[in-house]
Amino acid sequence: MEIETILEKYTGSQRDNLIPILEEIQEERGFISEEAIVKVSRFLKLPASKIYGVATFYDFFHFERQPAYHIRVCNGINCHLAGSDNILRKLEEELKVKAGQLTRDGIFKYELTGCLGACNSAPVIKINDEFYSGITADDISQIIEECKMKIKEA
Amino acid sequence: MFFDIEVNNKIIKARQGETILQALSRNGIKVPTLCYMEDFTPTGACRMCVVEVEGMNDLAPACSHPVEEWMKIKTHSPMVVKARKTNLELLLANHPDDCLYCVRNGNCELQKLAAELDVKERRFVGKRNKYKTDPSSPSIVHEPEKCILCGRCVRICEEVIGVSTLEFVRRGDSTSVSTANEKPLNLSNCITCGQCIMVCPASAFYEKTHLPELQESLHNPKLHTVLHYSPAISVTLAEEFGLKAGKDISGLLNAALRKIGFNRVFDTSFAADLNIMELADEFIKRLEADQNLPMFSSCCSSWVKFIEQYSPEMLHHLSACKSPQQMMGAIVKSYYAESENLKPEEIYSVSVMPCTAKKFEAQREEMTHKCITDVDAVLTTRELAKLIRLYGIDFHHNEPELPDMPMGTRSSAGKLYGASGGLTEALIRTLHYRITSKEITQFKITEARQVKGRKEFKFKIGQYELGFAIISGLVNVKDLLKDIKEGKTNLHFVEVMACPGGCINGGGQPIPADPTAVKARAKTLYEIDEKDSIKASHKNPMVLDLYQMFLKEPGSDKCKTLLHTKYTPRDVLL
Ligand code: SF4
Ligand code: FES
Numbered sequence: 001m002e003i004e005t006i007l008e009k010y011t012g013s014q015r016d017n018l019i020p021i022l023e024e025i026q027e028e029r030g031f032i033s034e035e036a037i038v039k040v041s042r043f044l045k046l047p048a049s050k051i052y053g054v055a056t057f058y059d060f061f062h063f064e065r066q067p068a069y070h071i072r073v074c075n076g077i078n079c080h081l082a083g084s085d086n087i088l089r090k091l092e093e094e095l096k097v098k099a100g101q102l103t104r105d106g107i108f109k110y111e112l113t114g115c116l117g118a119c120n121s122a123p124v125i126k127i128n129d130e131f132y133s134g135i136t137a138d139d140i141s142q143i144i145e146e147c148k149m150k151i152k153e154a
Numbered sequence: 155m156f157f158d159i160e161v162n163n164k165i166i167k168a169r170q171g172e173t174i175l176q177a178l179s180r181n182g183i184k185v186p187t188l189c190y191m192e193d194f195t196p197t198g199a200c201r202m203c204v205v206e207v208e209g210m211n212d213l214a215p216a217c218s219h220p221v222e223e224w225m226k227i228k229t230h231s232p233m234v235v236k237a238r239k240t241n242l243e244l245l246l247a248n249h250p251d252d253c254l255y256c257v258r259n260g261n262c263e264l265q266k267l268a269a270e271l272d273v274k275e276r277r278f279v280g281k282r283n284k285y286k287t288d289p290s291s292p293s294i295v296h297e298p299e300k301c302i303l304c305g306r307c308v309r310i311c312e313e314v315i316g317v318s319t320l321e322f323v324r325r326g327d328s329t330s331v332s333t334a335n336e337k338p339l340n341l342s343n344c345i346t347c348g349q350c351i352m353v354c355p356a357s358a359f360y361e362k363t364h365l366p367e368l369q370e371s372l373h374n375p376k377l378h379t380v381l382h383y384s385p386a387i388s389v390t391l392a393e394e395f396g397l398k399a400g401k402d403i404s405g406l407l408n409a410a411l412r413k414i415g416f417n418r419v420f421d422t423s424f425a426a427d428l429n430i431m432e433l434a435d436e437f438i439k440r441l442e443a444d445q446n447l448p449m450f451s452s453c454c455s456s457w458v459k460f461i462e463q464y465s466p467e468m469l470h471h472l473s474a475c476k477s478p479q480q481m482m483g484a485i486v487k488s489y490y491a492e493s494e495n496l497k498p499e500e501i502y503s504v505s506v507m508p509c510t511a512k513k514f515e516a517q518r519e520e521m522t523h524k525c526i527t528d529v530d531a532v533l534t535t536r537e538l539a540k541l542i543r544l545y546g547i548d549f550h551h552n553e554p555e556l557p558d559m560p561m562g563t564r565s566s567a568g569k570l571y572g573a574s575g576g577l578t579e580a581l582i583r584t585l586h587y588r589i590t591s592k593e594i595t596q597f598k599i600t601e602a603r604q605v606k607g608r609k610e611f612k613f614k615i616g617q618y619e620l621g622f623a624i625i626s627g628l629v630n631v632k633d634l635l636k637d638i639k640e641g642k643t644n645l646h647f648v649e650v651m652a653c654p655g656g657c658i659n660g661g662g663q664p665i666p667a668d669p670t671a672v673k674a675r676a677k678t679l680y681e682i683d684e685k686d687s688i689k690a691s692h693k694n695p696m697v698l699d700l701y702q703m704f705l706k707e708p709g710s711d712k713c714k715t716l717l718h719t720k721y722t723p724r725d726v727l728l
Binding site: 034037038041042047048049050051052053056057 | 312317318319320321322323324325332333334335336342343727728
């Protein structure tokens with residue numbers, strides 16, 4: 001849905017609708033673009049800096065296209081000792097991008113994160129909302145293949 | 155209503171409804187503050203101002219806590235002092251240690267606080283966020299690494315200037331002050347007024363300096379250096395050298411500038427007179443044709459950028475006259491160059507302004523013709539003080555000198571440009587003469603001299619009953635523009651200055667902006683006007699000469715090419 005169409009639904013609304021508007025834009029478009037910030041600011045007659053300030057305050061808004069699979073590699077103490085480094089290295093080898101970057105096809109992004117709270121099954125990674133525990137670097141290729149398959153099927 | 159409270163075992167008088175801080179400072183007790191700004195609602199963000207109040211569990215922020223009758227306060231107990239010191243040390247934990255190399259070295263609130271609270275070592279080592287310095291603006295450099303997140307720039311940008319360029323983005327330890335979509339300042343809606351510089355306690359904002367280039371030009375034998383200083387400078391600079399605020403030191407300034415090596419020293423007030431001649435002519439033409447009224451002043455470059463961005467549909471109201479800085483620049487590179495037998499490119503033309511927006515204005519493309527810029531370098535009052543110190547000039551052992559002719563002659567009307575309302579007063583004097591062929595008898599217009607963000611009054615000149623509005627503190631222009639659009643006003647002329655109080659309180663002035671000093675500067679301008687024998691721009695003999703020998707009459711073709719310009723809409727993130 002176009003940003004304009006979303007905004008139309010909120011015609012006549014005030015600044016207290018800012019969060020719902022941004023949420024809906026993100027849901028529809030996947031992320032909050034620069035263009036979205038400008039359009040929302042014109043729509044609510046608020047300075048663009050204010051919209052951007054509010055949006056960046058909340059963790060759940062993204063400002064760039066999001067990957068279909070966001071891989072978080074736990075770097076809590078247990079996972080670190082259990083070899084999260086190796087997993088990271090393997091990911092870099094497989095996906096051919098650095099941590100934090102989007103792959104060329106826009107499907108994957110991986111990064112190191114603080115403790116995910118699953119210490120007794122270290123090392124763990126989390127892909128979107130799903131945990132993978134006790135994995136080794138060797139499991140990575142297969143996990144990635146599975147993700148790609150799912151995309152193809154969908 | 156007053157009541158007694160106990161502070162540090164003594165009884166003092168507090169007023170109902172005021173904050174602890176207000177009660178303390180009225181009684182001469184100083185408590186350090188950082189995020190607090192006079193006349194703004196307190197945010198209580200920095201906790202520098204905490205005091206101990208008997209019976210309260212936590213220390214109370216004096217800047218935002220109301221004073222109450224039962225209070226027994228300790229402002230400097232060991233607990234309070236320790237808390238303040240720890241707060242400050244935490245702020246310093248992610249502030250760079252490079253004071254020696256900082257523009258604000260010696261005039262920094264953080265530095266002063268650290269000395270006051272006797273901070274001797276770095277007790278906390280914080281994780282430092284890496285931020286890039288943003289040098290993109292022609293006027294202002296932003297160095298987020300220095301920021302301690304007090305919020306003062308964000309507030310002045312929103313509440314006084316009304317553009318909200320700056321805002322806090324992200325949160326927690328990734329919070330920073332930035333613009334919409336974190337764009338560099340030159341792509342933002344920043345109008346370059348520099349008020350963020352004036353309030354920042356930590357040097358995260360400062361002017362883009364033109365000093366190195368200027369010094370080189372001063373020592374280039376092929377260049378003829380010409381300097382002119384704005385009406386507000388000579389009544390401000392004294393403060394930078396420990397003299398009384400508001401003292402007019404134009405004579406000493408002329409002497410100092412000659413010692414530094416400028417070939418000619420002119421007074422921008424001359425160009426203010428010239429500006430009035432053109433403005434009056436343009437105004438009368440519009441009045442007679444009943445077109446494009448009210449006419450908007452165009453001297454303040456921040457205001458010009460504002461209207462280009464926010465109300466391009468109203469640009470036809472804006473006067474076509476260049477600002478005094480640019481008029482002077484244009485005359486220096488044409489008339490003056492000719493009369494001195496110099497090529498324009500052999501002249502290095504410098505202006506000193508109480509303003510950072512003038513740096514932006516000087517580099518606008520409208521201000522360059524055939525690769526010749528009207529003005530080559532713009533210094534703020536602060537940079538001028540630096541230059542004078544750099545050249546080892548001792549102000550106190552100089553004899554006053556006069557500026558150079560012909561552009562050193564001014565009327566006191568030109569001088570009035572320094573304060574909000576001054577332009578309007580000057581304009582009325584010349585309009586009166588142009589419309590009625592008689593000189594005005596009552597020079598002073600009290601309504602124009604009020605200290606207010608929006609002033610409006612009627613003034614009768616000949617058969618015309620004219621409506622004037624004067625804005626200072628740009629946020630106030632928003633409602634006025636709305637009123638004009640909705641046809642709620644009956645105005646003929648609108649003067650707008652972005653900074654509150656006008657140029658005497660500009661973004662290039664000494665830091666911090668001291669309200670008492672600003673008042674003293676205005677007072678001196680009015681005294682000069684009181685005493686001066688030439689009180690109207692059209693009486694400035696050198697301006698009249700310039701017309702006779704070079705420009706012909708106001709609004710002539712030559713004036714149009716040299717002294718007028720055209721402004722166009724500007725597309726930025728608002
Ligand atoms: S830039 Fe300066 S004024 Fe603005 S929040 Fe940071 S320290 Fe405060
Ligand atoms: S000055 Fe009081 S909390 Fe900052």
